Amino acid sequence: MDFTDDQLMRYSRHILLPEVGGKGQARIAQAKVFIVGAGGLGCPVGYYLAAAGVGTIALIDNDTVEMSNLQRQIAHSMQTIGMPKVESAKKTFEALNPDVNVVAIQKRISKDNILDLIRDYDIVVDGSDNFPTRYLVNDACFMARKPLVSGAILRFEGQVTTIVPGEGPCYRCLFEEPPPPGLVPSCQEAGVLGVLPGVIGGLQATEVLKLVLGKGEVLKGELLIYNALKTSFRKVKVPKNPFCALCGESPTITELTDYEQGYCSM
Amino acid sequence: MAGDAPDRQINIKGLVCPYTFVKAKLAMEAMEIGQVLEILLDYEEASRSIPKSMEDHGQKVLKVEKVNDTDWVLLVRKDKD
Ligand SMILES: [Zn+2]
Numbered sequence: 039m040d041f042t043d044d045q046l047m048r049y050s051r052h053i054l055l056p057e058v059g060g061k062g063q064a065r066i067a068q069a070k071v072f073i074v075g076a077g078g079l080g081c082p083v084g085y086y087l088a089a090a091g092v093g094t095i096a097l098i099d100n101d102t103v104e105m106s107n108l109q110r111q112i113a114h115s116m117q118t119i120g121m122p123k124v125e126s127a128k129k130t131f132e133a134l135n136p137d138v139n140v141v142a143i144q145k146r147i148s149k150d151n152i153l154d155l156i157r158d159y160d161i162v163v164d165g166s167d168n169f170p171t172r173y174l175v176n177d178a179c180f181m182a183r184k185p186l187v188s189g190a191i192l193r194f195e196g197q198v199t200t201i202v203p204g205e206g207p208c209y210r211c212l213f214e215e216p217p218p219p220g221l222v223p224s225c226q227e228a229g230v231l232g233v234l235p236g237v238i239g240g241l242q243a244t245e246v247l248k249l250v251l252g253k254g255e256v257l258k259g260e261l262l263i264y265n266a267l268k269t270s271f272r273k274v275k276v277p278k279n280p281f282c283a284l285c286g287e288s289p290t291i292t293e294l295t296d297y298e299q300g301y302c303s304m
Numbered sequence: 305m306a307g308d309a310p311d312r313q314i315n316i317k318g319l320v321c322p323y324t325f326v327k328a329k330l331a332m333e334a335m336e337i338g339q340v341l342e343i344l345l346d347y348e349e350a351s352r353s354i355p356k357s358m359e360d361h362g363q364k365v366l367k368v369e370k371v372n373d374t375d376w377v378l379l380v381r382k383d384k385d
Contacts, residue, residue, distance in 0.1 A: 041330070046323065046326060046327070046330075047323065050322050050323060050326045051322070053326050053329060053330065054322060054325065054326060054329065056361055059329065059330075059333055060329070060330045060333050060334075061333060
């Protein structure tokens with residue numbers, strides 16, 4: 039890849055890294071990343087991937103920007119309240135880096151569209167905050183054999199894991215079934231520290247870049263748990279479940295299903 | 305350094321850090337192991353920092369020479385991809 043002078047300056051701090059260099063930066067430029075959700079997690083993930091020069095970033099989200107989002111969803115602003123979140127984020131990312139092609143998809147992701155939507159992408163990032171979507175994204179990535187970087191946040195705690203199809207566990211190995219809706223806090227009671235998705239989204243973006251570069255170790259078979267109150271990071275090894283309904287030896291899930299909605303979506 | 309005629313030459317006069325090393329590193333990446341890069345520069349700090357960085361990255365610095373009042377010439381052999 040021949041860099042323009044602007045690109046050379048923009049990406050110089052990457053090119054200087056032995057693990058990246060010109061070749062790694064060219065791989066980043068060719069990468070296509072699909073982000074589910076343009077909220078707390080999708081904003082920082084997309085923002086940092088745009089800054090890093092990821093060539094194509096798709097964002098899917100059906101919501102519009104509200105004042106209550108601005109405490110943590112850093113791609114949106116007072117100027118974009120009422121606008122579809124994906125359009126608001128696209129404006130922000132393109133203003134940061136014109137090299138990046140941002141594909142804004144204002145839709146609800148479902149069993150009927152997900153496989154078509156992710157087909158052309160290398161890596162999927164889950165920044166949704168509801169169990170139905172997380173299972174759907176996990177199942178679709180397993181079927182389409184796409185690496186998935188999954189993140190979740192609640193109150194002061196966040197989790198990250200990277201699922202590489204055919205290598206290690208899937209999201210259902212970690213969490214067999216969605217918790218019953220009564221156990222998940224309703225929207226009124228589900229608080230979150232605004233900076234928390236910044237930490238977790240930053241970790242997710244880092245996982246994506248390592249997958250693109252083929253360098254370092256990703257959180258494969260491991261769940262990283264961050265507690266912001268304690269300032270603690272804990273890594274939990276998660277084995278593949280041989281009885282997993284999706285990736286186990288005798289799977290019972292062979293097609294996609296949409297779970298009942300009605301969970302809180304943050 | 306007979307036998308070390310450069311395989312490639314770059315002129316990075318007028319550039320300052322970090323672009324001096326960025327240009328040199330990109331040139332190096334495009335070369336084969338064992339080939340020699342000649343770098344012409346006029347930024348004094350880079351005459352010290354580029355050789356150090358090249359060594360840090362596993363390359364062999366063959367020559368650092370001030371050739372006139374303003375310019376330096378470096379010869380670096382690519383030992384590592
Ligand atoms: Zn599984």
